[in-house]
Each structure stands twice: as C-alpha cells, then as structure tokens.
Amino acid sequence: MIYDWLYNLTGSEMIAIGIQSLLPLYLFILPFALVAVLLERKVAAHMQDRLGPMRVGYHGLLQTIADILKLLQKEDTVAADIDKKFFDLSPLLVFAGSYAAFAAIPFSGAFMGSNIDLGIIYIIAVTGLVVAGILMGGWASNNKYSLLGAMRAAAQIISFEIPTLLIVITVIMITGTMNLYTMSEWQTGYFWNWLIMGGPDLGITKILFIPLMVISFLIIFLSTLAEVNRTPFDIPEAESEIVAGYHTEYSGMKFAMFFLAEYANMFAVSAIVSALFFGGYQSPFGYLGNLLEISWLIPIEQFFWFTAKGVFFVLVQMWLRWTLPRFRVDQLMSFCWKYLIPISFVILLLVGLITVL
Amino acid sequence: MKNYILKFWQGFFTIMIGMKVTFRHLFIPAVTIQYPTVRPEMPERERNRLYVNMDDCIGCLQCERACPVNCIEIEIVKSIPGEDLGITSNGKKKALWVTKFDIDIAKCCYCELCVFPCPTDCIYMTDVYEFSEFERDNFIYDFVTLTPDEKEEKKKNHEEFMIKKESEKAAAAKMKAEEEAAKKNENVTKSKNNTDDKPEENKE
Numbered sequence: 001m002i003y004d005w006l007y008n009l010t011g012s013e014m015i016a017i018g019i020q021s022l023l024p025l026y027l028f029i030l031p032f033a034l035v036a037v038l039l040e041r042k043v044a045a046h047m048q049d050r051l052g053p054m055r056v057g058y059h060g061l062l063q064t065i066a067d068i069l070k071l072l073q074k075e076d077t078v079a080a081d082i083d084k085k086f087f088d089l090s091p092l093l094v095f096a097g098s099y100a101a102f103a104a105i106p107f108s109g110a111f112m113g114s115n116i117d118l119g120i121i122y123i124i125a126v127t128g129l130v131v132a133g134i135l136m137g138g139w140a141s142n143n144k145y146s147l148l149g150a151m152r153a154a155a156q157i158i159s160f161e162i163p164t165l166l167i168v169i170t171v172i173m174i175t176g177t178m179n180l181y182t183m184s185e186w187q188t189g190y191f192w193n194w195l196i197m198g199g200p201d202l203g204i205t206k207i208l209f210i211p212l213m214v215i216s217f218l219i220i221f222l223s224t225l226a227e228v229n230r231t232p233f234d235i236p237e238a239e240s241e242i243v244a245g246y247h248t249e250y251s252g253m254k255f256a257m258f259f260l261a262e263y264a265n266m267f268a269v270s271a272i273v274s275a276l277f278f279g280g281y282q283s284p285f286g287y288l289g290n291l292l293e294i295s296w297l298i299p300i301e302q303f304f305w306f307t308a309k310g311v312f313f314v315l316v317q318m319w320l321r322w323t324l325p326r327f328r329v330d331q332l333m334s335f336c337w338k339y340l341i342p343i344s345f346v347i348l349l350l351v352g353l354i355t356v357l
Numbered sequence: 358m359k360n361y362i363l364k365f366w367q368g369f370f371t372i373m374i375g376m377k378v379t380f381r382h383l384f385i386p387a388v389t390i391q392y393p394t395v396r397p398e399m400p401e402r403e404r405n406r407l408y409v410n411m412d413d414c415i416g417c418l419q420c421e422r423a424c425p426v427n428c429i430e431i432e433i434v435k436s437i438p439g440e441d442l443g444i445t446s447n448g449k450k451k452a453l454w455v456t457k458f459d460i461d462i463a464k465c466c467y468c469e470l471c472v473f474p475c476p477t478d479c480i481y482m483t484d485v486y487e488f489s490e491f492e493r494d495n496f497i498y499d500f501v502t503l504t505p506d507e508k509e510e511k512k513k514n515h516e517e518f519m520i521k522k523e524s525e526k527a528a529a530a531k532m533k534a535e536e537e538a539a540k541k542n543e544n545v546t547k548s549k550n551n552t553d554d555k556p557e558e559n560k561e
Contacts, residue, residue: 047379051389218369323375339365 021113024102033263037064040318047322074252082249083140090137091250091257097129098265105271106181108281108302119179120168123272124161127227130265131157134236137258138246149245152329153229153236159336160226160233166344167220170351171276174199174209180272184280191284196277208354212347217277219344221313224269226332228262230317232324235332270313271306281306399484404467406485407460409500413445413479416453420471420480428464429471432457434511437518445477454511455501462488463496 006016038053038061045052053060078084101123103113116122131154138150174195175183187194196213198206226233237245247258274280281302288301327335390397399405416433434454436442442451472481490496503511 046383049382049385049388051387054391319376319379323379
C-alpha cells in the first residue's frame with residue numbers, strides 16, 4: 001500500500017494521510033477532467049460529423065488548458081440578490097461530495113484512499129452531499145431557473161439512489177463484502193471471474209447469475225448515469241428549458257468547480273460500476289508482472305486496467321449522451337419508479353433465493 | 358406483464374439502434390472545412406467581387422448603362438490628337454481617357470450584367486469574396502490608373518484643345534465668312550453684270 005510507503009518516507013502519520021488524500025485529486029481527477037472535457041467535445045463533434053476544437057495545439061489538444069486559463073481570468077460575477085454565503089459554499093460542497101467518493105475507490109492493489117469496510121455504502125452516502133450542494137446553490141442563486149434545476153436534481157438523484165442501492169445490495173449479497181477492495185480482489189484472475197460473468201465460484205449459480213448480472217449492470221449503469229445528471233438524464237441542467245439549471249448564476253472558477261465535480265462524478269460512477277461488475281482494477285488476461293516476475297509492475301498494470309475500464313465507461317456515457325434526447329421529468333420518474341425499481345427488486349429476490357439455495 | 362417486459366426490451370433495443378448509428382458516424386469523415394486556412398473551391402461561374410482591368414478599358418460606358426443598381430460611375434475625357442493611348446488586348450484602339458471609374462461594391466448586386474456587354478472583356482468577376490470594411494466609403498472602389506494630377510492634366514488638355522478647336526473653328530468660320538463676304542462682293546459685282554440671284558450656287 002502507498003500509505004505505508006509514504007509513512008516510512010515521511011515518518012509522520014499526518015503528512016502521509018495528507019499526501020495520500022490529495023494524490024487522487026492532483027494525479028488523477030484534474031488530469032482526467034482535462035482529458036475528458038476535450039474527449040467529450042471531440043467525441044461529440046465526430047459523432048455529428050464535425051471536427052470539434054482544432055485550433056489550439058495539434059487537433060485542439062491544448063483546448064482545455066486554454067479554457068482553464070480563460071476561466072481563471074474571468075470575472076466572478078455575482079448577482080445582487082443572492083445569498084452570498086451559501087452561494088459560495090455550494091460548489092465546494094458539490095466538489096467535496098464527489099471527491100469524497102474517491103476515498104473508498106481502489107485505484108489499484110496498492111492504492112486506495114481509505115480501506116474502510118463500509119466501502120460502497122459510504123460512497124453512496126457521501127455522494128448525498130452533492131444533492132445538498134446542488135440544492136444549496138440553486139436556492140441561494142435566488143433565480144427561478146436555478147431553483148427549478150436544483151429541485152429537479154434533488155428529486156432525480158434521490159429517486160435514482162433507490163435502484164442503485166438495490167443493485168448494490170444484490171452485489172453485496174453475492175460477494176459478502178461492502179469493501180470495494182475486497183470485492184475487486186474477490187473477482188481476481190481472468191475476465192470470466194468478473195461478476196458480470198457470474199463471479200469466480202464455479203457451479204450452477206454462475207450460469208444463473210449471468211443474465212441477472214447483465215440486467216443489474218444495465219440498471220446500475222443507467223441509474224448512476226441519472227445520479228450524475230448526464231444526458232439523457234440531464235433535466236436539472238436542461239439548457240433548452242431552464243437556462244443552465246442550478247449553475248445558471250455561476251461564472252468563472254465557481255462554475256469550473258461544478259464542471260470538475262461533474263467529470264469527477266462521471267469517473268467515480270464508472271469506477272464503481274467497473275469495481276462491482278468488471279473486476280475493478282483486475283486485469284482480464286493476467287499480469288505481465290507475474291509473467292516477468294517483476295512484482296512492482298503489477299500495481300501499475302492494475303492502475304492501467306482500472307483507468308482503462310473507467311475511461312471506457314465514461315466513453316459509453318458520452319456515447320449515450322450524443323445518441324439520446326433528454327427525458328421529460330415525468331418520463332424520468334416513471335422510468336425510475338415503474339421500471340428500474342421493480343426490476344431491481346425482482347433481481348434482489350432472485351439472487352437472494354439463489355444464494356440461499 | 359408481457360407488455361411490460363416487451364416495453365422494456367423495446368426501450369433497450371431502440372437505444373442500441375441509436376447507439377449503432379452514432380457509432381457509425383464516429384468514423385465517417387467530418388464535413389467541416391477549416392475555413393480560413395482551407396477554402397472551399399468556388400464554382401466555375403462564381404460571381405463575387407468585380408474587377409476592372411483598366412489597361413483594356415476603352416471607356417465605352419456600356420457597363421455603366423447595363424448596371425441595374427447604378428453602382429458603376431464612369432467619367433471620360435476625349436484624348437487630344439497626337440496622344441497615344443495604346444491598344445487593348447484584343448486590338449481595339451483606345452480613344453478616351455477614363456478619369457473616373459468607381460464601383461460602389463456595397464451597392465453591387467452581383468448580377469454580372471455589366472460583364473457581358475464589355476467589348477474588351479475588361480470588367481469581370483473574381484473569386485475574392487472576403488472584403489468586409491469598417492467604413493462604408495471604403496466600398497467605393499476606384500479603378501482609375503491615372504493620378505489626380507494626370508486626370509486634371511487630361512481634362513485641362515481636353516478643355517484647352519476644345520477652346521483651341523473652338524477658336525480655330527471660330528477663326529475658320531470667320532475666314533469663311535470673310536471669304537464669303539468677299540465672294541459675295543465679287544458676285545455682287547458680277548451680278549451687276551450677269552443679273553444672277555444665286556451667288557452660292559455659283560460658288561459651288
């Protein structure tokens with residue numbers, strides 16, 4: 001674990017914890033957001049037979065850096081009638097909520113922010129802060145569109161937490177652990193040991209689990225997509241209806257914080273999905289480090305596989321975004337309450353029966 | 358129940374179709390033209406900014422007359438004898454100084470009607486289509502190749518020539534009159550002898 005290494009290096013628990021807690025932010029989320037924003041724009045452009053950003057750097061590779069420089073220089077315009085304290089607090093809270101989720105995500109066998117046993121439940125609980133932050137920002141903006149967007153966001157995120165949680169409970173019933181690290185370790189080996197392929201335990205249950213797990217994966221993917229307010233579930237920031245939703249009044253770096261939180265969330269959600277169903281950081285084909293007997297190569301490979309899986313699901317999210325139009329509010333709610341929740345209940349019951357037998 | 362599952366399946370299936378379409382478009386080459394650096398090829402009979410090749414212009418005013426929006430303004434001055442204006446590329450001899458050839462391109466409707474009457478093909482459409490300006494006056498294009506001094510000179514030359522010609526004419530007329538008067542006198546003296554009433558016929 002990196003923590004022990006940092007502890008030995010610095011000799012202080014506080015410094016080691018401090019460094020470790022900042023590692024994912026500076027080494028992962030910020031670079032990821034930089035790449036993902038560009039990727040999103042390029043993917044969107046090419047799906048619409050356009051080229052996207054082409055001016056800054058080769059094929060617009062430095063576009064996001066230029067954007068960040070622009071955002072840093074921008075005036076922080078603040079409307080007269082807003083509630084300043086909460087208005088300023090909201091982006092911090094949103095980002096804190098999405099960043100806190102990274103604490104329990106295992107990036108590789110050697111790095112995990114905090115190896116707590118609650119793991120996945122902690123992640124779902126702490127992302128509740130995002131709802132609070134969004135609601136706070138929307139309400140403090142003193143703008144009807146912001147408030148509408150915030151209300152929609154709250155309703156949506158809370159509704160979609162139910163199918164997410166039901167599927168998570170299903171997975172917990174199978175794996176017997178809430179810790180994402182143990183969960184990933186449990187799915188070790190090759191890709192047929194992943195939970196989407198029925199888990200590592202051989203037997204009749206493995207075959208029975210496969211269709212259930214595929215449907216579970218679809219449900220959790222869609223409901224987490226809705227939780228991070230991505231198209232087709234982006235009704236909280238529906239541009240055509242309510243300007244920009246809860247971040248209408250924000251500008252400059254505060255807006256950038258919301259943006260960063262969105263991309264951090266996108267990756268967090270993809271990481272959770274891959275940790276639950278696709279073996280987390282486990283390689284699908286075995287490790288080069290084992291083959292060459294270089295033990296330090298394995299964590300790096302694991303990190304590569306973790307990032308690859310995460311980025312793959314982020315790409316699928318983008319792909320969905322540029323394929324589907326936005327849901328209507330009532331369609332969204334009926335999709336959640338009439339389809340996702342009953343089906344996840346049925347899966348929960350079936351998995352319970354299978355594991356008991 | 359059957360309907361419910363069917364609906365769910367349909368939703369899933371149609372999303373997959375949509376995703377297939379967008380995935381295919383991911384690999385279709387983009388239609389974007391990187392405009393300022395890469396320019397679209399203009400069609401063969403493009404109609405953009407007008408250009409006048411003053412070397413060929415003979416000052417016939419046909420384009421000015423053809424223009425439906427009166428955006429061409431031409432002033433011409435006759436050359437004085439002895440001045441060599443050169444010949445146009447298709448061998449026509451130039452006889453007129455063009456002292457003003459203004460095209461107000463802001464007025465121009467790009468109808469190309471001025472191009473066809475030109476006997477020397479000196480006015481034509483180019484492929485330039487980016488000519489925005491900050492001042493409206495900058496849209497009045499002056500094609501005259503003469504300097505203002507030269508223009509003045511040509512005008513003066515012409516005026517002087519005209520005056521000279523006028524005076525010559527007057528002188529000639531005077532001389533003629535005098536001659537006639539002299540002839541008349543002669544005739545009178547003759548008629549006195551011949552009793553002839555028409556001296557002009559006699560003069561012929």
